[in-house]
Amino acid sequence: MASESAKIHNVVLFNLINSLSQSIELPRVDDFLQELAAIQQTGSKRIALLGSRHVPITHQQLIEMLSYAIVLGGNQLITSGATGTNSAAIRGAMRADPNLLTVILPQSMSRQPRESRDQLEQVIHLVENPKNDSLSLPEASAMCNQEIISRCQQLICFAFHESHTLLKTCQDAEEQRKVVTLFYFD
Numbered sequence: 001m002a003s004e005s006a007k008i009h010n011v012v013l014f015n016l017i018n019s020l021s022q023s024i025e026l027p028r029v030d031d032f033l034q035e036l037a038a039i040q041q042t043g044s045k046r047i048a049l050l051g052s053r054h055v056p057i058t059h060q061q062l063i064e065m066l067s068y069a070i071v072l073g074g075n076q077l078i079t080s081g082a083t084g085t086n087s088a089a090i091r092g093a094m095r096a097d098p099n100l101l102t103v104i105l106p107q108s109m110s111r112q113p114r115e116s117r118d119q120l121e122q123v124i125h126l127v128e129n130p131k132n133d134s135l136s137l138p139e140a141s142a143m144c145n146q147e148i149i150s151r152c153q154q155l156i157c158f159a160f161h162e163s164h165t166l167l168k169t170c171q172d173a174e175e176q177r178k179v180v181t182l183f184y185f186d
Helices: 002-023 029-040 057-072 085-096 114-120 137-151 164-175
Strands: 046-051 076-079 101-104 125-127 154-159 179-184
Touching: 046 057, 046 085, 046 137, 046 164, 057 076, 057 085, 057 154, 076 085, 076 137, 085 101, 085 114, 101 137, 137 164, 154 164, 164 179
Parallel strands: 046 076, 046 154, 076 101, 101 125, 154 179
Antiparallel strands: none
16 A cells, blocks of 8 residues: 555656656756655665765764664665775674675775774675776775765765865766765865
């Protein structure tokens, strides 16, 4: 019954958007409906959480609680291995359920800082990219972020207005019709 009601609601919403789109300049209707369906999805999701390395400890604690809640809700969390935001996301996910965490590194484990390696050695689903070891970290990170957004349905990002790599990742995710939530530190 509830599922039938949801179908009727979506049909009414589709018809309303379709009629509005004929008189007002709106984004493509199917783009909007795809985003709406992703937001309304009640099952588990693949959520990417990325952000800056330079994060105050209080913000790291909030990010850790957010990732804990995401994973506790049965969602798979995907992040990278950098310090700051990603490290906080890893801590929260590991507390909730380590099996629902995937960490994708921009380069091989040997290229990660010692403080990151200690934490990363505990991750069950760890993807290394040694083929990127010859690249600069910003180049490897941009490629890594592309891999992460290709695997997720939704992206949550914590950035500064000058975080060019992260902002480009958000833009790319939106172009791929992912649900993107961007928080600014500044």
